[in-house]
Amino acid sequence: MSGKKKQTAAAPAASQVTVCRGCCCGRTEKNPNIDHAAQLERLKERLGPARVRVSDCLDVCEQANVIVVSPSSAGRAAGGRPVWLGLVGDTEAIDDIADWIDAGGPGTADAPAVLDLDEFKPSRRVRDEAGFGDS
Numbered sequence: 774m775s776g777k778k779k780q781t782a783a784a785p786a787a788s789q790v791t792v793c794r795g796c797c798c799g800r801t802e803k804n805p806n807i808d809h810a811a812q813l814e815r816l817k818e819r820l821g822p823a824r825v826r827v828s829d830c831l832d833v834c835e836q837a838n839v840i841v842v843s844p845s846s847a848g849r850a851a852g853g854r855p856v857w858l859g860l861v862g863d864t865e866a867i868d869d870i871a872d873w874i875d876a877g878g879p880g881t882a883d884a885p886a887v888l889d890l891d892e893f894k895p896s897r898r899v900r901d902e903a904g905f906g907d908s
């Protein structure tokens with residue numbers, strides 16, 4: 774036995790979200806009927822700006838708009854992994870995501886059933902390149 778442990782990325786103390794704002798997500802050219810700025814502000818209001826991260830393209834543009842919900846450290850310890858949500862378009866979905874995170878997020882609280890419709894699993898390559906490789 775070598776005594777080495779596999780290193781994994783440290784989970785944040787609180788669950789947080791990564792909101793894609795690349796070449797397709799957040800663009801009115803792609804989704805003209807969505808107020809993308811208002812959605813981002815709503816998430817920041819609900820969760821606090823420190824728990825909302827904006828990323829460049831996550832390489833799953835066919836799912837635009839993409840949001841990834843990461844578990845808290847407690848959620849990860851309980852088996853929670855980042856959850857990828859695609860085609861997020863309405864304000865109700867934003868509130869459902871915020872409600873879920875307020876309740877604890879992945880690994881700690883069940884996601885609202887309606888979010889099952891938005892969940893998808895990208896390829897390992899995409900997850901690795903986006904920094905969610907062990908999900």
Ligand code: FES
Binds near residue numbers: 794832833839
């Ligand atoms: S712009 Fe969001 S996945 Fe490409």
